[in-house]
Amino acid sequence: MAEVDLVAEFPRPAGATRWAEVMARFAAGLNAQGRRVVLITSGGTKVPLEARPVRFLDNFSSGRRGATSAEAFLAAGYGVLFLHRARSAFPFAHRFPPQAWLSTLRPSGASPSGALSLEADEKALPGFASALRRYQEAAAAGTFLAIEFTTLADYLHLLQAAAQALSPLGPSAMFYLAAAVSDFYVPASEMPEHKIQSSGGPLQITMKMVPKMLSPLVKDWAPKAFIISFKLETDPSIVIDRARNALDTYRHQVVVANILESRRSFVIIVTKDSETKLLLSEEEEEKGIEIEEKIVNDLKSRHTAFMCDKN
Ligand code: PMT
DSSP states (O other): OOOOOSSTTSOOOTTHHHHHHHHHHHHHHHHHTTOOEEEEEESBOBEESSSSOSOEEOOOOOSHHHHHHHHHHHHTTOEEEEEEETTSOOTTTTTSOHHHHHTTOEEEEEOTTOOEEEEOOTTTSTTHHHHHHHHHHHHHHTOEEEEEEOBHHHHHHHHHHHHHHHGGGGGGEEEEEOOBOOSEEOOGGGSOSSOOOGGGOSOOOOOEEOOOTHHHIIIIISTTSEEEEEEEESOGGGHHHHHHHHHHHHOOSEEEEEETTTTTTEEEEEETTEEEEEEOOHHHHHTTOOHHHHHHHHHHHHHHHHHHHHO
């Protein structure tokens, strides 16, 4: 049966063609080095309610899961394509909000060529120098590429392009779909052009369901890749069933199940025949260990086994 283009009805973001080329070059370069590549999606999507949008439907995701996981995947030797919501948590930078460095970094002079020197007390900004070093090493090695999305439409087009860029890598590509993607949207043809007026009284909107992109991703866009989706719930009693349901429906490899309140310290890695609980102890938290290190370690081993099986 001919493949239906689920993304085509969403407006294509400016720059999508250029980004598709950049992603394809990035993936091909790392593939030629024999490096595994992971696409991380991170942060929430924004859905406009008006054609000239003033109001949006958004969600809670901070992007911290994606950003911290990107650091762990780079440390594990992966190339990382980081598809993230603009202004959400960014790898190596998210632990240092502007108020921390604005009050700590001090200009200490400028050279005749105009280069500015900055100094800071390492104790006032712990981890900053190491984060900077690790970021710059990844940038210099060409193992990290960050691309931003804001709206649902941006996300869907960029995800499709990223999947097409990674598809030639076969089983050595991993998809780590941690973004919280809107399930609902207002089609362009049904959107009011101008700002919705409050003088019209209480607002009633009917939103359409967003098609699940896992389906074309697994079947058509990157059928040989190792694919991990996430499942977030607020009710712990249903999360495993929901994760299993996703595995049965889309036939991908792993679901990482998590609960809103405990997501920083507890997840369950669900596959078709296993459930593995990953828990961060208080001691580990005090040492600054993050749950993403455990998630990435676990998934890296599963990815290795998957690649061996496919080769
Ligand atoms: O960002 P943080 O604050 O650190 O929080 C991290 C997180 C809680 C957002 C993350 O760990 C997480 O669970 N992300 C997925 C949230 C979720 O349950 O989304 P969902 O039920 O809408 O989608 C489930 C899966 O289907 C996701 O992997 C998503 O990529 C995929 N999906 C969703 C919608 C859609 N139209 N197509 C999809 O393929």
